[in-house]
Amino acid sequence: MRLEKRSQSSTLALALAPVGAVIFTLIVCSLLVLWAGAPVGQAYALLLKGGFGSVFALSETLTRAIPLMLTGLAATVAFKARLFNIGAEGQLYVGALAAVAVGGLHDGTGWALPPALLFVLMMLAAALAGALLLLGPALMKARLGVDEVVTTLLLNFIVLLFVSMMLDGPMKDPLAMGWPQSVALLDDLTLGKLIAQTRVHTGLLWGGALAVGLWALMKFTVLGFNIRAVGANARAAAFAGVPVTRTVVLVAMLSGALAGLAGAIEVAGRTGYLTLDMSPGYGYTGIVIAMLAGLHPLGAVAASIFVAGVLVGADSMSRVIGVPTYIADVIVAASLISVLVATLLTQYRARWK
Amino acid sequence: MTTTVLKLANISKRFGTLLANDDISLQLQAGEVLALLGENGAGKSTLVSILFGHYTADSGHIEAFGHALPPGDPKAALAAGIGMVHQHFTLADNLSVLDNVMMGSEALWQPFTRRREARAKLLAVAKQFGLGVDPGAKIGGLSVGERQRVEILKALYRGARILILDEPTAVLTPQESEALFDVLEQMVKQGLSIIFISHKLGEVLRVSHRVAVLRGGKLVAEAAAKDTTQGQLAQWMVGHAISAPQRRPAPNVGVSVCELHAVSTAHGRDRLNKASLALHAGEIVAIAGVSGNGQAALAELLCGMRHATEGRVQFMGQPMPNDPAQLTAMGIARIPEDRHAVGLIGDLPVWENAVSERLCSPVFSRYSWVRRRAARDYAERVIKAFDVRGSGAASPARSLSGGNMQKLILGRALLHPGHDDGTTTHTVPRLIIAHQPTWGLDIGAVEYVQGQLIAARDAGAAVLLISDDLDEVLTLGDRVAVMHAGHLGTARPALDWSREAIGLAMAGVAAEHDDQHGVRTHPARTLDEALPA
Secondary structure (H helix, E strand, O other): OEEEEOOOOOHHHHHHHHHHHHHHHHHHHHHHHHHOOOOHHHHHHHHHHHHHOOHHHHHHHHHHHHHHHHHHHHHHHHHHOOOOOOOHHHHHHHHHHHHHHHHEOEOOEOOOOOHHHHHHHHHHHHHHHHHHHHHHHHHHHHHHOOOHHHHHHHHHHHHHHHHHHHHHOOOEOOOOOOOOEEOOEOHHHOOOEOOOOOOOEOHHHHHHHHHHHHHHHHHHEHHHHHHHHHHHOHHHHHHOOOOHHHHHHHHHHHHHHHHHHHHHHHHHHHHOOOEOOOOOOHHHHHHHHHHHOOOOHHHHHHHHHHHHHHHHHHHHHHHHHOOOOHHHHHHHHHHHHHHHHHHHHHHEEEEOO | OOOEEEEEEEEEEEEOOEEEEEEEEEEEEOOOEEEEEOOOOOOHHHHHHHHOOOOOOOEEEEEEOOEEOOOOOHHHHHHOOEEEEOOOOOOOOOOEHHHHHHOOOOOOOOOOOOHHHHHHHHHHHHHHHOOOOOOOOEHHHOOHHHHHHHHHHHHHHOOOOEEEEEOOOOOOOHHHHHHHHHHHHHHHHOOOEEEEEEOOHHHHHHHOOEEEEEEOOEEEEEEEHHHOOHHHHHHHHHOOOOOOOOOOOOOOOOOEEEEEEEEEOOOOOOOOOOEEEEEEOOEEEEEEOOOOOOHHHHHHHHOOOOOOOEEEEEEOOEEOOOOHHHHHHOOEEEEOOOHHHHHOOOOOEHHHHHHHHHOOOOOOEEOOEEOHHHHHHHHHHHHHHOOOOOOOOOOEHHHOOHHHHHHHHHHHHHOOOOOOOOOOOOOOOOEEEEEOOOOOOOHHHHHHHHHHHHHHHHOOOEEEEEOOOHHHHHHHOOEEEEEEOOEEOOOEEHHHOOHHHHHHHHOOHHHHHHHHOOOOOOHHHHHHHHOOO
16 A cells, blocks of 8 residues: 555545544444443443533533643644644643642631732743743753653653652641642632533633634734744744744743643632642643644644543443443544544545555 | 667556656667656656656556566566666765665575675676776765766666666766766667656757657657757757747946855865855856755855854845844845755745745734735735746645746745835845756746846846856856865856866866865866866
8 A cells, every 4th residue: 555645635525534533433442342341322322421411511521621722732832833742741730839839828828919919920820830841841952952752751750759749748738637739729719610510610711712812823923923834844944034943942931831821720720729630641632632633723622622522421431331431542542543544644545556 | 670678558647637647658779878858747757667666557568678567566677677876876875885786685584795796796797887986985985976876886786777867967067977978878888778867958969869758748759869959859848949048248247245255164064165255236156066065055154044164254245144034134035955845834825935034024024913914915926926826825835836936935035025016126136145046947947037037137136146057057157166175266257167167177176286286275276277278
C-alpha cells in the first residue's frame, strides 16, 4: 500500500472525517464490550444517556469538560507553534498551588484584601506560575536546542513531588485529620454555580471566553500570524522577519498560563482545596483534545465536551452493566487515532498495489 | 544495425486531475544517447520514475532487453540493467569511494565482505570507461564532478547497460561538463545506452543522438539531434516561438548603494572569506560560481539571516542592520534561493504570504491587529500585477506551481504597498538580492523573472544576482564576479569575461595559481595573468 497526495481535499470530506472516525471507533470498541460480556447496543445507549441523557448527566459532563477545555487550549496554542508542551499536567498543579497560596485560609484567615482584588491576584498568580514553569523548557529549546518533550514531561514528576511536599508540609490543612490536602480557599473566591443543585460552575464561561479569545488572537493579530508561521515553517518565518525565539517564548507563556488557569479554576470551581488526586491526567488528555480538534481553539471546546461525555457516560454504564470504565479511555484513545487517520485520508489517497 | 534495448509502450499516469504522462511511447537503441527534453512539470521525472519502478503506470508497459519489466519494482529495474544517476547524489560523505560503490551490493548474511574482488572489479570498470578514481578516497574530500563520476561508477558496477542521468550538468562547471560528455561518449562506444534528462538546449544538441521532447505530459516531438536546432527544440518545448533574452547595457549607473568591506562569515564550508563588493544603483552585478562556494553565505548575509564575523557591510552609507523586517522597510527586496523552504510558508494562504515581510508596518497592522482588508487588497494587487496564477489569495501557497510561487515572492518584494499607479514614488526597491531567481522555472517564467529584474534595474535599483546558470549570469550581469571557496573575485564588466575564463575561475584555477606564488591577492586579479590575453 502506498499513499499518494490528493490534488485537493473536498470540504465535505473534511467535515465528515471526524464523524466517520467516531463511528468507526465505536464499531471497533464494540468488540471490547462484547468481550466484557455485555450487549453492545445497551452499553452504548447507557454511555450516551450517562453522558448527555439528562440535565444531571449533562452538568456532570460539562463540569468534567472545564479543565479539559483549558488544558486543550494550552496544547492547541503550543502545538500550533510546534512547541510540544507535554507538561500541562504539571502546569495545572502549580497553577492550583499558586491559587491556594494566594487565596487560601492561612492560619484560619485569608489576606486582608477585598475579595475582587484577591480573586484577580489569585488568577494572575496561577497563570504566572504555569507560564513560568514552561518558560525554562521554551528557552532551553530556543537557545540550546533541548527537546521540550523531554523537559516538559519530566517536569511533571518534579512538580507532583513538590506539590506532595507542600501538601504534607507548609500548606497542609491542620483540620484535615492527617490527609495530605491543602487549606481551603476563601469562600468569597469560589466560582458560582451555573445551574443550581449541580456541580457545573462559571469556569465553563471562562473556558468558552478563553477559547474565543485564543481563536481571535490566532486569526486576527500579528502574534497569531507569527505563531502559525513559526509552526508551519520556522525558516521561512525567520526569513520574513518573524522574531522566532520571542514568538516561541510568548507561546510558552500563553500555553503555561492556560494550563495554570485550569488548575486555579478547578480549585475555585469544584474542589475548594488542592489534593494530589485532583487531576486524573487532565494535562495529558488536553493533548488528545487539541489533536481531536485539529488544533482549532473553538474545536477544542467541542472536543472537550465529547471526551468528558464519554468519560462520565462510561462511569454510569459501568455501574449498570459492569463493563470496566477503562472502555472510556480506549474509546478516547481510539477516536484520536481514527481522527488522525481520517484527516490523513482527506489529504492522501491510499493505493493498493 | 541497431538493437532496441528499452521499449516504453503507451505509458499513461494520472495524479488526481493532472495527466502527468499521456500515452508516451519511446524506444532506446543500443549505443545511443537519447535526450529527454522538457520544462518542469512536462512529465520527465514521472516517466523516469515509472521506468525505474518508483511509480506504477496506470496503463502501458515497459520492455528491457526484450523482457517485460514488472511495474513498481525498483529491484527488477536494477536487475534488468537500468541504472540511475540522480541530480542530488546519494553518497555517504564519510565513507570511501569503494564503500559507497559496494554499499547494498552484497548480501547481508555473507560472512565476510569481498573488498579485494570488489576493488578489482571497480578499477576494471573505471578503466573500461575512462573514469579515473581513487577507490580509497573519502567522498567528503571529492569535488562535485568527481562525486558524479562515483555515482556513474556505482551504476556501472552493478552492471547497468542503460544509464539514466537526471540533469547531470546542473552542478558542474563548463569544463567538468565537457569531461562528463567525453565519458558519455566512451560509454556509448562500448554499447551502453543513455537517457539524458535536461532542459538546457545547447548541451542536449551537443551530447545526444536523438531528442524526445515532452510537453504537458505528451511526447510532442522526436528528432535526430543533427536534424534540429535550438530554436526548433525550444519551440517544441514551450509550444510557441520564444525570444532569448538580449543583453542590454545599463542605461544609467548611479551611486553606490551597498558595500562590503572584507567581510567574512563563520559557518563551516559554505562561508565568505574577506569578500569585498560594491553595488551601484541601476546596475546588475552577477555572481557566478559552482553552488556551495559561499554564495549562500553572501545571500543570507545581505538578507539579514547571517552575521558577519569580520569586516563591514554598509547600506546607503550606514551600517546594514541584521533584521529582515528592517531591511524590507529600508527598501531591500529579497528573493531567497529556496522558495519552498525559505521563501514561502506553504501551509498559510497566499495573501498572508504576500504581506508576511511587512506585517508589522502600519499599512498592514495597527496595535498589532492585522488590517485584513488592506492585506488582502495588497495581495490581490500583487497577484494581478505579477500574474500569479492559482486558485486565489485564500488558497494555501503550497498549491501554487514553482513559477507562480516565484512570481508571488518577486511581487511582494518589488511592489511597494505605497505604490500608486499614478506616481512613481516608492515604487522601486533600492537593492534587490536575487539568489537563483530562475532556478527550476520553465522558460516562460524565466523570461518573466529576468525581465522584471532588468526593469527594476532600469528604474534605478541595485541588483545582486547570484546564479549557477552561466547563461543567466552573462546575459543579465552588467558586471560579473566569480566565487570560489568563499573568495569573491573582483566584479568586472561582463563583456570582459569569456566563458572559459569564468569556468577557470569557478574551478578555482586562478586561486591555486595564487598560492603557488605565495601571494594572497584577489583570485580575479591573477586570473588575467593565468589566461592568455
